[in-house]
Amino acid sequence: MNLHEACGVFGIYSKSKDLARLTYFALFALQHRGQESAGIATSDGKRVQVFARMGLVSQVFDEESLSNLTGHIAIGHNRYSTTGSSRICNAQPLVVGNDENTIAIAHNGNITNTQPLMKELCDNGYTFNTTTDAEVITNLILSSTEKDWGSRIRQSMRRLQGAYSLTLMTTDTLFGVRDPLGVRPLCLGKMGDDSWVLSSESCALDHIGACFVREIEPGEIVVIDADGHRSYKEESPKHALCIFEYIYFARPDSIINNRLIYETRSAMGAGLAEEYPVDADLVVGVPDSATPAAVGYATRSGIPLGMGLVKNHYTGRTFIAPDQRLRDLGVKLKFNPMRQLLEGKRIVLVDDSIVRGTTTPQVIRLLRKSGAKEVHMRVCSPPLCFPCFMGVDMATKRELIATHKNIAEIRDYIGADSLGYLSLDGLVKATGLPNNCFCLACFTGDYPMPVQLEMDKLQHENG
Numbered sequence: 001m002n003l004h005e006a007c008g009v010f011g012i013y014s015k016s017k018d019l020a021r022l023t024y025f026a027l028f029a030l031q032h033r034g035q036e037s038a039g040i041a042t043s044d045g046k047r048v049q050v051f052a053r054m055g056l057v058s059q060v061f062d063e064e065s066l067s068n069l070t071g072h073i074a075i076g077h078n079r080y081s082t083t084g085s086s087r088i089c090n091a092q093p094l095v096v097g098n099d100e101n102t103i104a105i106a107h108n109g110n111i112t113n114t115q116p117l118m119k120e121l122c123d124n125g126y127t128f129n130t131t132t133d134a135e136v137i138t139n140l141i142l143s144s145t146e147k148d149w150g151s152r153i154r155q156s157m158r159r160l161q162g163a164y165s166l167t168l169m170t171t172d173t174l175f176g177v178r179d180p181l182g183v184r185p186l187c188l189g190k191m192g193d194d195s196w197v198l199s200s201e202s203c204a205l206d207h208i209g210a211c212f213v214r215e216i217e218p219g220e221i222v223v224i225d226a227d228g229h230r231s232y233k234e235e236s237p238k239h240a241l242c243i244f245e246y247i248y249f250a251r252p253d254s255i256i257n258n259r260l261i262y263e264t265r266s267a268m269g270a271g272l273a274e275e276y277p278v279d280a281d282l283v284v285g286v287p288d289s290a291t292p293a294a295v296g297y298a299t300r301s302g303i304p305l306g307m308g309l310v311k312n313h314y315t316g317r318t319f320i321a322p323d324q325r326l327r328d329l330g331v332k333l334k335f336n337p338m339r340q341l342l343e344g345k346r347i348v349l350v351d352d353s354i355v356r357g358t359t360t361p362q363v364i365r366l367l368r369k370s371g372a373k374e375v376h377m378r379v380c381s382p383p384l385c386f387p388c389f390m391g392v393d394m395a396t397k398r399e400l401i402a403t404h405k406n407i408a409e410i411r412d413y414i415g416a417d418s419l420g421y422l423s424l425d426g427l428v429k430a431t432g433l434p435n436n437c438f439c440l441a442c443f444t445g446d447y448p449m450p451v452q453l454e455m456d457k458l459q460h461e462n463g
Contacts, residue, residue: 007092007108008033008078009186010204011167013174013224014195020069023076026197026204027057032251033108033200034080037091041104043171044071048102052077052091073174075167077106090130093169096138103141103149103170107134108184108200109163110390112451117159137164150223150232153177157219157234161449163242163390165216167198174198174224180236181448182218183390183439185245185256188229189213196224201254212255240439240448242390246431247381248289248352249392259432262292267430268380268422269296269350276420277301278376280346284308286363287335293380294350303348308367310336335366343371349416353381357401360414368415377416382424382443383407389451390439 008030012019023040038060039052049069053060057078077092095104111117111133118128118136126139140159144152149170163183168175176198178186189197191210199205202212216222219234242249245256252262269292283305285294298305312334347367354360364375383402387395397403401410411419424443428435441447 007080007106008200008204009106009108009165009167009198010076010200011074011106011169011174011176011198011224012191012195013073014191015072016195017070017072019071019074020066022208023074024057024061024066025208026199027076027078029204029207029251030078030200031057033249034078037079037088038077039079039091039093039106040066040069040074040076041093041095041106041169042069042071043073043104043169045073045172048095048104048169048171050093050095050104052088052093054088054091073169073172075104075106075169075174090132092132092134094130094132094134094138096135097142100171101142103138103168105134105138105169106167107132107137108165108186109179111136111160111164112162112389112449113160114162133162137166141168149173149175150221153221154232154234157221165200172225176216176220176222176224178216178218178220180219180234181238181240181439182236183240183242183448185241185250186216187212187214187255188216188222196229198222198224201250201256203251203254206253215257238448239437240390241437242388242392243381243427243431243438243440244353244388244392244442247427252292257431257433257437264431265290265292265352265380266296266299267432268427269293269298269378270300271296271426271430272350272378272380272420272422273297273300275423275426276378276418278346278348278418278420280348280374280376282306282308282341282345283348283350284342284367286349286351287311290351290380293352297348297350297378301348306338306341308338308342308347308372309363310338312336332362332366335363337366337370339370342367344373345371346374346376347372348376348378350378350380352379353384354379354401354410354414355384356395356399357405357410357413364415374417375415376418377411377414377420379419379421381427382421383410384442386442386445388442389447390441392442 010026038057041050093104093106114133140156144155146152164179165184165186166177189205189210197210219236221232250261283298285291
């Protein structure tokens with residue numbers, strides 16, 4: 001699996017003064033969405049403070065840094081870079097402006113018209129200290145001629161193209177914003193009588209003792225201040241939630257569209273068992289993302305489920321390594337096969353996707369070296385044939401194995417005895433929603449908006 005993560009965003013408004021610690025624990029729950037940098041910004045009503053560094057949440061913050069972040073509003077961010085490279089100046093939250101005209105942002109997504117907007121803003125005297133589209137968003141908001149912050153955000157939304165779920169903060173107000181297509185998730189929660197929470201995923205609410213209220217709707221702006229919370233809506237003719245939130249990105253204990261992600265992934269595995277049955281002795285899921293699908297496959301097929309691979313949870317996701325040599329080493333460190341369970345068995349190996357096809361052959365070799373007699377690969381998504389421009393840095397088109405190999409060739413390349421991909425209809429059916437709710441462009445090439453087909457996340461640094 002070589003998908004590069006979307007980011008995690010969080011926000012909280014409360015009368016409590018210990019929001020930095022709550023935000024820290026929420027970001028810890030959202031760590032799976034980005035491991036390059038982490039940051040927290042707070043406001044006490046007069047000034048905005050920020051602390052952001054490279055690394056995991058537990059590496060970035062300590063007691064001193066958290067105790068210095070005071071106030072009754074906070075936003076937080078975990079980053080995997082999509083626009084702008086992985087370096088400290090691009091760590092979020094970003095704070096832009098000065099005095100009462102200050103705004104902080106935590107962004108999950110990717111703005112596809114960043115270049116023309118950046119040029120326009122530069123021509124109008126705005127300066128940039130990062131190479132991220134998040135700074136383009138904040139400067140666009142600051143450039144608005146509207147008087148109040150909510151109207152400035154609404155005006156800016158009408159000019160932004162692409163995917164964005166945002167938590168924004170001024171000195172006295174918290175905002176949650178979701179793009180009109182709803183590509184990336186964002187939800188609203190409540191803690192006690194006076195605390196409102198925004199999060200990329202509902203699992204973070206559970207970790208801090210907040211209750212899930214609802215999802216932020218596509219095109220919606222939620223405003224939270226001393227008067228409570230209210231919202232505004234920008235209408236959209238279509239919605240395009242990223243289907244990979246269901247397949248891989250979201251934690252299995254999160255809720256999207258009123259359904260537990262675990263249940264959807266289990267249904268994907270059951271669909272695979274119906275579409276691609278096989279005589280086998282054991283179903284093994286590639287941990288951890290494919291475990292619920294493996295449960296679904298085993299339940300539907302009647303083949304026993306086994307923990308054939310044990311994951312070392314302290315190595316991190318292998319795609320974080322900056323080059324293929326370290327990815328290869330990461331796979332060997334990441335999984336340990338259980339020979340006693342695998343030896344002489346016909347194995348159904350369930351995974352969420354095959355992207356470049358670099359990790360899967362190594363996993364299959366591990367199983368064979370441990371005595372597996374047969375390995376039948378089952379994948380919970382259709383073949384990935386097109387790159388993503390909506391905030392997932394998965395690969396270029398030429399790097400995607402399914403663009404230049406058919407299924408039989410992929411089967412031979414990865415070293416499997418058979419290979420079955422879940423059909424697009426089977427994938428959508430598992431979600432319980434119609435296909436017009438989703439962005440399926442990585443499978444179909446039908447993007448929900450015009451995109452530059454060879455867009456580079458470093459284009460603002462290389463240009």
